[in-house]
Amino acid sequence: MALALLIGTAGTAFAGNRHGPITFEGNCELSGVLRQSPALTHLPQDGSATARAQGTCSGTLTGARGHVRRVEDAPSRYFAQASGSMSCGGGSSDGTGVLRIAGRKIRFAFSEVRGPGVAAVTLEGRGGGSASGAAHVAEDTDPAEIAAKCSGPGLDSAEIDINLATTPAISG
Numbered sequence: 001m002a003l004a005l006l007i008g009t010a011g012t013a014f015a016g017n018r019h020g021p022i023t024f025e026g027n028c029e030l031s032g033v034l035r036q037s038p039a040l041t042h043l044p045q046d047g048s049a050t051a052r053a054q055g056t057c058s059g060t061l062t063g064a065r066g067h068v069r070r071v072e073d074a075p076s077r078y079f080a081q082a083s084g085s086m087s088c089g090g091g092s093s094d095g096t097g098v099l100r101i102a103g104r105k106i107r108f109a110f111s112e113v114r115g116p117g118v119a120a121v122t123l124e125g126r127g128g129g130s131a132s133g134a135a136h137v138a139e140d141t142d143p144a145e146i147a148a149k150c151s152g153p154g155l156d157s158a159e160i161d162i163n164l165a166t167t168p169a170i171s172g
Helices: 143-151
Strands: 023-040 045-062 068-087 090-101 104-115 118-125 128-137 155-171
Touching: 023 068, 023 090, 045 090, 045 155, 068 104, 104 155, 118 155, 143 155
Parallel strands: none
Antiparallel strands: 023 045, 023 155, 045 068, 068 090, 090 104, 104 118, 118 128, 128 155
16 A cells, blocks of 8 residues: 655644744654545555644754753644555655644645555755655554455555654754
């Protein structure tokens, strides 16, 4: 199954960041759900998807005024949507998104290259910097069920895990 990790815009620029963009340096571990439209099959087709995930991030947050705060396992949320050529066997997509760490937002552009069950993801911060990592189908997902959906009616949703690390930091 191809995993379409997707990102979407949410609100106005820097909403939730009272003093402008923040910078994050660290890593995140998130889990959630990917929804695909139209459902993925073995045949490549243009489509779109959204991903919602939550988990934790650890590292440092630096505000626009230079205030640095260390965060350890900070509650974090991820929302994404994108579009591209997708199938259960692979593809690519581009979009935009937002990562909320300890109540602060980082907006970014997104790109991915996918293979069966996994995606290599790159995030480019709206304010500079980047993060990269992988998204994959959650470990407790039954591969036979995914294969049956890909060969039949299509896969319209999947549980996912996302692991990101900044390279070296991301701002947005």
